[in-house]
Amino acid sequence: MNDSSHPKNSPAPERARRRKSGGITLADVAKLAGVAPITASRALNTPDAVSPAVLERVKEAVARTGYVPNLLAGGLASRKSRLVAAVVPTIAGPVFMETVQALTETLAASGYQLMLGQTGYHNSREDALLDAIIGRRPDGIVLTGIMHSAEGRRRLIASNIPVVETWDLTATPIDMLVGFSHEKIGQAVAEYLHAHGRRKVASISGTDERAERRNRAFSDAARALGMAPMGQVPTVMAPPPTTIGSGRAGLAELLAKAPEVDAIFCSSDMLALGVLIEAQARGIKVGQDLAVIGLGDMEFAKDANPALTTVRLDGTTIGRTAARFIIDRTEGRPIATKVCDIGFSIVERASV
Amino acid sequence: MNDSSHPKNSPAPERARRRKSGGITLADVAKLAGVAPITASRALNTPDAVSPAVLERVKEAVARTGYVPNLLAGGLASRKSRLVAAVVPTIAGPVFMETVQALTETLAASGYQLMLGQTGYHNSREDALLDAIIGRRPDGIVLTGIMHSAEGRRRLIASNIPVVETWDLTATPIDMLVGFSHEKIGQAVAEYLHAHGRRKVASISGTDERAERRNRAFSDAARALGMAPMGQVPTVMAPPPTTIGSGRAGLAELLAKAPEVDAIFCSSDMLALGVLIEAQARGIKVGQDLAVIGLGDMEFAKDANPALTTVRLDGTTIGRTAARFIIDRTEGRPIATKVCDIGFSIVERASV
DNA sequence: TTGAAAGCGCTAACAC
DNA sequence: GTGTTAGCGCTTTCAA
Numbered sequence: 001m002n003d004s005s006h007p008k009n010s011p012a013p014e015r016a017r018r019r020k021s022g023g024i025t026l027a028d029v030a031k032l033a034g035v036a037p038i039t040a041s042r043a044l045n046t047p048d049a050v051s052p053a054v055l056e057r058v059k060e061a062v063a064r065t066g067y068v069p070n071l072l073a074g075g076l077a078s079r080k081s082r083l084v085a086a087v088v089p090t091i092a093g094p095v096f097m098e099t100v101q102a103l104t105e106t107l108a109a110s111g112y113q114l115m116l117g118q119t120g121y122h123n124s125r126e127d128a129l130l131d132a133i134i135g136r137r138p139d140g141i142v143l144t145g146i147m148h149s150a151e152g153r154r155r156l157i158a159s160n161i162p163v164v165e166t167w168d169l170t171a172t173p174i175d176m177l178v179g180f181s182h183e184k185i186g187q188a189v190a191e192y193l194h195a196h197g198r199r200k201v202a203s204i205s206g207t208d209e210r211a212e213r214r215n216r217a218f219s220d221a222a223r224a225l226g227m228a229p230m231g232q233v234p235t236v237m238a239p240p241p242t243t244i245g246s247g248r249a250g251l252a253e254l255l256a257k258a259p260e261v262d263a264i265f266c267s268s269d270m271l272a273l274g275v276l277i278e279a280q281a282r283g284i285k286v287g288q289d290l291a292v293i294g295l296g297d298m299e300f301a302k303d304a305n306p307a308l309t310t311v312r313l314d315g316t317t318i319g320r321t322a323a324r325f326i327i328d329r330t331e332g333r334p335i336a337t338k339v340c341d342i343g344f345s346i347v348e349r350a351s352v
Numbered sequence: 353m354n355d356s357s358h359p360k361n362s363p364a365p366e367r368a369r370r371r372k373s374g375g376i377t378l379a380d381v382a383k384l385a386g387v388a389p390i391t392a393s394r395a396l397n398t399p400d401a402v403s404p405a406v407l408e409r410v411k412e413a414v415a416r417t418g419y420v421p422n423l424l425a426g427g428l429a430s431r432k433s434r435l436v437a438a439v440v441p442t443i444a445g446p447v448f449m450e451t452v453q454a455l456t457e458t459l460a461a462s463g464y465q466l467m468l469g470q471t472g473y474h475n476s477r478e479d480a481l482l483d484a485i486i487g488r489r490p491d492g493i494v495l496t497g498i499m500h501s502a503e504g505r506r507r508l509i510a511s512n513i514p515v516v517e518t519w520d521l522t523a524t525p526i527d528m529l530v531g532f533s534h535e536k537i538g539q540a541v542a543e544y545l546h547a548h549g550r551r552k553v554a555s556i557s558g559t560d561e562r563a564e565r566r567n568r569a570f571s572d573a574a575r576a577l578g579m580a581p582m583g584q585v586p587t588v589m590a591p592p593p594t595t596i597g598s599g600r601a602g603l604a605e606l607l608a609k610a611p612e613v614d615a616i617f618c619s620s621d622m623l624a625l626g627v628l629i630e631a632q633a634r635g636i637k638v639g640q641d642l643a644v645i646g647l648g649d650m651e652f653a654k655d656a657n658p659a660l661t662t663v664r665l666d667g668t669t670i671g672r673t674a675a676r677f678i679i680d681r682t683e684g685r686p687i688a689t690k691v692c693d694i695g696f697s698i699v700e701r702a703s704v
Numbered sequence: 705t706t707g708a709a710a711g712c713g714c715t716a717a718c719a720c
Numbered sequence: 721g722t723g724t725t726a727g728c729g730c731t732t733t734c735a736a
Contacts, residue, residue, distance in 0.1 A: 023512075023729095025728095025729055025730085026729065026730065027729080027730095035706080035707090036706070036707050036708080037707095037729090037730080037731095038706080038707065038708085038730095038731075038732090039705085039706060039707070041730070041731065042705090042706085042731095045731090049705075049706095050705070050706085051705065051706090054705085054706085066507065066510055068483055068486045068487050068507070068511070069487050069729090069730080070428070070487065070489060070728085070729055070730070071484075071487040071488050071489075071730095072424050072427050072428045072433060072488060072489055072728090072729080072730090073428050073712090073728070073729035073730040073731090074729080074730050074731070075424045075712095075730090076422070076424045076425050076428055076712050076713065076714085076728090076729080076730070076731090077711080077712050077729080077730045077731040077732075078712085078730080078731055078732080079712075079731095081424060083467075083488075090453065091443060091449055091452060091453055091456075092449055092450070092453050094446065097443055097444055097449065098444070100443060100468075101442065101443055101444050101470065104443075104468055104469070104470050105470065105472075108469070108470070108477070108481070108484070111484070113467055113469070113484050113485070113488065114467065114468050114469075115435075115465055115466070115467050115468070116452075116456055116466050116467070116468045117456070117460070117465070117466075118453065118456045118457065118460070125460070129460070131420055132423075132460070132463070132465050133465070134420045135420050135421050135422065135423040136423050136424060136435075136465065137422060137423075137424055155418065155420070158418055159420070160375075241651075243651050243652065243655065244651070244652040244655040244656070245651075245652075245654070245655040248655060270652070273652075274655060277655065277656070277657045280632070280657065281657055299593075299595050299596070299597075300595065300596040300597075300622070300625075302597070303595065303596040303597040303600055303626060303629065304596070304629070305629045305632065305633055375713090377712095377713055377714085378713065378714065378715095379713080379714095387722080387723090388722065388723050388724080389713090389714080389715090389723095390714090390715070390716095390722080390723065390724085391721085391722055391723075393714070393715065394715095394721090394722085397715085401721075401722095402721065402722080403721060403722090406721085406722085421713090421714080422712085422713055422714070423714095424712090424713080424714090425712070425713035425714040425715090425728090426713080426714050426715070427714090427728090428712090428713085428714070428715090428728045428729065428730085429713080429714045429715040429716075429727080429728050430714080430715055430716080430728085431715095431728075
């Protein structure tokens with residue numbers, strides 16, 4: 001420590017004396033181990049770069065003092081925060097949960113920590129949130145869904161922080177991309193129902209932008225396949241979050257306006273489960289009279305009665321891949337590609 | 353800036369020249385605005401402390417440069433990271449989701465950011481996670497469920513960081529506490545079923561420690577009330593995460609060993625929904641032949657068929673209160689109490 | 705393999 | 721109200 005810093009009545013211009021936090025610092029550990037601070041730092045970060053004897057002494061000093069490195073200081077000096085930010089509309093929907101969980105786990109395994117930001121389904125908080133995130137100089141930012149405000153995109157690009165957009169494919173990614181095509185899902189579901197003999201399809205769709213794109217693709221394909229006798233596909237919109245309740249209400253509304261419907265595409269498994277429950281309450285035989293297909297393959301889908309046919313989206317793979325992208329980039333490993341289409345699959349069960 | 357720092361061929365000992373990141377810093381903004389860095393800092397952090405003219409010029413400089421303050425540096429200097437850490441077993445269970453969401457929102461509203469850590473249901477990663485968290489010097493740590501390892505408790509106390517334990521009450525909190533009594537829940541459920549004429553109760557319980565405590569209290573109270581004809585309460589254990597599937601299997605197992613059961617206490621709504629589905633598949637009339645009560649009052653409980661009676665736990669209030677505790681403490685506001693019992697309630701619906 | 709010096713970008717503590 | 725100075729606790733750079 002600086003010997004000249006202790007208060008003395010010297011005639012020299014005496015100025016702003018400073019705090020001294022009281023916490024244990026690397027300097028304390030170094031002193032106890034009888035080495036320079038930088039050596040202690042090396043013992044902790046690159047143990048191979050110091051002699052075994054020194055390593056031993058530093059480790060002991062750490063144990064004795066209970067020293068925990070200040071990663072804020074380390075991050076400031078090294079320009080690596082080992083922090084990754086994730087932005088989700090909300091974690092309350094089980095859709096992104098899986099991704100967030102996989103992210104946290106994969107990151108933790110490599111010594112990174114996750115910072116979580118929720119925008120709500122409105123984009124208003126997006127910009128403020130972005131500043132709060134960029135200000136912490138994370139090593140990467142994972143966006144679920146696309147970042148929308150032009151201002152936000154600009155700031156992200158200017159920040160020079162690796163960005164992974166997820167849960168969608170777009171022609172103009174900010175940086176990296178892990179997702180699947182919502183259009184293809186809508187089309188695939190229509191074809192699937194057609195292949196199973198359904199001819200009068202309908203849909204219950206969430207109002208978020210991605211669900212609407214799926215639904216549009218579904219309607220278009222259904223019309224093309226002649227599954228929309230009245231010229232268009234009856235649709236009920238359900239505001240987020242999609243619930244069992246909106247599923248029940250959705251079926252009721254659908255039957256009122258189009259009683260002859262023989263298949264329903266629900267934009268989430270929650271909605272589909274609601275449809276199942278409402279159908280049961282009305283004595284409609286799902287699987288025979290009515291086909292129901294959901295989206296998400298949530299844990300309960302296979303246990304529903306009847307078991308729910310659904311579009312499986314692998315949130316875990318998305319989270320893991322996104323984490324890998326960022327870790328590889330941060331640690332200077334070459335990455336083969338910046339875009340990853342993880343696809344989707346239709347899980348066939350009894351409800352169709 | 354330091355005039356003597358530009359390279360010149362002086363005879364003085366010439367040493368470690370340093371990086372220069374290229375990013376825009378407060379110094380750049382200050383220079384552009386024609387003020388000292390500290391004045392620019394004040395304009396951003398305590399706008400009331402500078403003259404309107406200066407405020408204006410600094411704001412403009414920020415806008416022109418796209419400056420985003422480096423909160424790592426700020427945090428290091430001010431010893432305030434405006435970061436709060438939350439530790440949850442997993443966010444995959446919908447139980448803690450609500451709390452995490454309320455935390456994120458309440459914190460964001462005051463300019464704090466949430467850092468998320470998952471321990472998994474095993475305590476092994478707890479200590480490593482704790483170091484990763486403490487190293488970032490968060491302004492507060494929110495623990496869901498109690499922190500268990502003695503070592504962990506010691507480190508937390510030594511770190512001097514405000515801690516809020518949640519989702520439980522304990523006689524020996526580390527610091528602050530927001531929760532409810534699991535014992536009282538078990539007892540209240542037993543009494544509730546008794547009051548509704550049930551006399552042969554059983555339970556399906558998760559294997560986590562809190563569920564087991566609830567279940568023990570439930571069994572004890574049930575026996576005391578004469579609701580355990582065979583001397584003890586039949587129980588099926590379900591490992592985490594509790595699912596609809598384990599609920600269905602649980603009911604099957606329960607009926608096999610105790611067919612006369614007339615009420616079941618499920619330690620989560622997911623389990624209860626599984627029981628409902630299985631009962632329906634077996635033609636058992638829930639609400640008449642069999643009473644079912646869940647826990648959590650999750651969104652789908654009211655939409656189940658029949659609607660699910662359940663113990664309501666207010667995760668949102670827990671999250672909000674915990675955030676308040678930490679913000680108030682950090683900003684030096686006096687807090688009235690360190691412990692908050694938010695209680696619980698039984699939501700009466702058709703399943704009992 | 706080890707160390708001394710010089711910051712990373714910001715704010716606390718004073719002085720004017 | 722504004723500026724000067726001295727760090728926060730760490731790591732990079734360069735030298736031995």
